Amino acid sequence: MDTPTMIGIRSVAEDTVSLVSYFPIPFFGILPVNAFLIRAAEPVLVDTGLGALRESFLDHLRQVIGLSELRWIWLTHTDADHMGNLLPILAEAPRARIVTTYLGMGKMSLQQLPVERVYLLNPGQSLHAGDRDLLCVKPPTFDAPETTGFLDARTRMFFSADCFGALMKAPAESAGELEPEDLREGMVVWTTIDAPWLATADRRQWVRSLDRVRGLEPKGILSSHLPPAVGLDETLLRHLDSAQSAAPFMGPDQAALENLTKGVGKV
Ligand SMILES: [Fe+2]
Numbered sequence: 001m002d003t004p005t006m007i008g009i010r011s012v013a014e015d016t017v018s019l020v021s022y023f024p025i026p027f028f029g030i031l032p033v034n035a036f037l038i039r040a041a042e043p044v045l046v047d048t049g050l051g052a053l054r055e056s057f058l059d060h061l062r063q064v065i066g067l068s069e070l071r072w073i074w075l076t077h078t079d080a081d082h083m084g085n086l087l088p089i090l091a092e093a094p095r096a097r098i099v100t101t102y103l104g105m106g107k108m109s110l111q112q113l114p115v116e117r118v119y120l121l122n123p124g125q126s127l128h129a130g131d132r133d134l135l136c137v138k139p140p141t142f143d144a145p146e147t148t149g150f151l152d153a154r155t156r157m158f159f160s161a162d163c164f165g166a167l168m169k170a171p172a173e174s175a176g177e178l179e180p181e182d183l184r185e186g187m188v189v190w191t192t193i194d195a196p197w198l199a200t201a202d203r204r205q206w207v208r209s210l211d212r213v214r215g216l217e218p219k220g221i222l223s224s225h226l227p228p229a230v231g232l233d234e235t236l237l238r239h240l241d242s243a244q245s246a247a248p249f250m251g252p253d254q255a256a257l258e259n260l261t262k263g264v265g266k267v
């Protein structure tokens with residue numbers, strides 16, 4: 001896969017679909033980029049996909065909801081792979097408000113994005129979406145301090161933002177389909193890339209943050225960067241934990257990049 005690719009819509013839990021795409025990562029394979037729609041009484045879109053796939057993403061989104069019905073856009077954080085289509089969605093969804101944190105609002109403002117429709121929610125607080133509460137949770141790992149995930153109290157799915165992501169070799173329908181070693185390696189490398197600070201984090205605090213996920217008793221984990229994972233909590237937590245002592249990530253250098261562009265070393 002050489003270019004960003006929209007795969008389609010998948011049902012991932014009751015009332016919940018994923019808008020699935022993949023982004024090529026030179027040298028390392030591909031990274032899933034998932035947005036989600038929760039068909040709550042007040043519908044919630046979780047992140048807004050890749051700008052590079054704008055038309056396709058919006059077409060798929062319109063297949064699962066009339067955008068005028070959308071009430072919430074939960075922006076897990078302000079990275080480009082999470083808010084690539086925020087502006088056109090805001091334009092088509094006049095009732096929708098953007099769920100973020102104070103820092104998220106600030107970073108949006110720095111990028112000259114509209115902040116009039118933000119709704120500030122901190123970890124520990126809940127968003128009431130009509131027929132369910134979404135409990136705001138800080139995931140154990142993140143690459144931007146404004147990051148928030150949440151537990152859907154009705155489906156008990158944990159939306160974990162960048163956390164629990166994995167680099168992959170090929171698209172898959174579920175995390176359980178991956179070869180166990182590919183899942184472990186893909187998660188560890190992704191986590192060392194996305195959260196390099198983990199190597200220096202206090203061990204006891206880190207273990208406590210993993211225990212907080214256990215305490216949520218999620219039915220499944222919906223990461224922005226992993227196919228849906230049901231019944232794999234302990235496996236994913238173990239892989240995440242092992243990333244703390246993994247070798248730090250060092251990206252390819254200029255010589256490697258030039259070799260790649262000549263077609264040498266391409267994966
Ligand atoms: Fe990120």
Ligand SMILES: [Fe+2]
Pocket residue numbers: 079081082161162224225
């Ligand atoms: Fe991301």
